[in-house]
Amino acid sequence: MRTRFAPSPTGPLHLGHAFAAILAHDMARKAGGRFLLRWEDIDRQRSRPEWEALAEEDLRWLGLSWDEPPLHQSARLTLYREALGRLWARGLLYPCRCLRRDILAAASAPQEGAPLIGPDGVVYPGTCRGEPRTGPLPEGVALRLDMARAIEGIAAEAEWEETGTLPGRQRLDPAWMLRTVGDVVLARRDFGTAYHLAVVVDDAAQGITHVTRGEDLRDATPIHVLLQHLLGLPTPVYHHHRLIRDKTGRRLAKREDARAIRRFREDGATPQDIRRMVGL
Incomplete structure (x- = not known):
């Protein structure tokens, strides 16, 4: 099993990112597989190296590690x-x-x-x-x-x-x-x-075998499967998971800085607290 976490470095990681990353990481580790990191940074105007550095710091603080050097789409x-x-x-x-x-x-x-x-x-x-x-x-x-x-x-x-x-x-x-x-x-x-x-x-x-991502991307999967067939690429297993939402029911976005992982870290939360907050 090979899973991945693929955020865009355009802002701080929030609780929704934590849930997605932990889920992909734990699935791979439980199966004796590999967990990879990818930076979807083709938007060069909005992508910032400082956001990437902070995100990697957050992920390591959560206890996550990746088995190969991160891949950058911009390259x-x-x-x-x-x-x-x-x-x-x-x-x-x-x-x-x-x-x-x-x-x-x-x-x-x-x-x-x-x-x-x-x-x-x-x-x-x-x-x-x-x-x-x-x-x-x-x-x-x-x-x-x-x-x-x-x-x-x-x-x-x-x-x-x-x-x-x-x-x-x-x-x-x-x-x-x-x-x-x-x-x-x-x-x-x-x-x-x-x-x-x-x-x-x-x-x-x-070599991703299992794509884990939010259920808001479920409708994109047929597009990706079609492209895989057109380009002669393998089709992985897809695992669309629930979304982490705020008290009003809205899906978390990067504008929700109050939900940023760095804020919880600064306030004294532990990685175990984050897992509990997202239901893991």
Whole structure:
């Protein structure tokens, strides 16, 4: 078993991060496996080395250790570009120059009805789907996956095992992918990649056998399984766990500095106190 914890160094780790990291760490240790750390730092404007250093300090304070040097997404842009090139060569990507306001306006047109909301927000209405797909892989533009083309011939074999809050064997639903997911972005023009592509490439590179993450990312899993099949990568087991919420029921975010692990440390809490707070 190989698990991983993959935060973005854009703020302090909070109790939700502690729960996710401890769960992944303990699962691997119980099975005699390996626990890895990854920094999802492709957003170079928001990522800060000081947040990374504090997070590693917090994780060590919690009693966690990782078995290989941390992987940094910012150092892997060439590999993401290679994966994009393979999809581009098959005609599965197209360039998109739409801004968010353009997408919302097109999806909200009177004839479209209420815009559909999917794992990436408003489902893309296909404005740029007719853009040329010939020549070298474009640079400086967003690249979207043509979902209709991508799922052809794959849906029947795209399955995965879920062991978390809704366990069981799962299968990709083509109709749901077209209606609710749509043509997701695999490369943002400012980053050169995007979450869905990077996480799939990195999980394969690190040999991750069990992906543990919050149930808020459950709807992203079919996208990742599809990409694994398209790129010839292994599909890990997925374990989506409950979320840690505040007293109002909201999922914790990095803006919740009062819930930051460093605050509890400064107030004299112990690692055992943190485990108890998150129900472990």
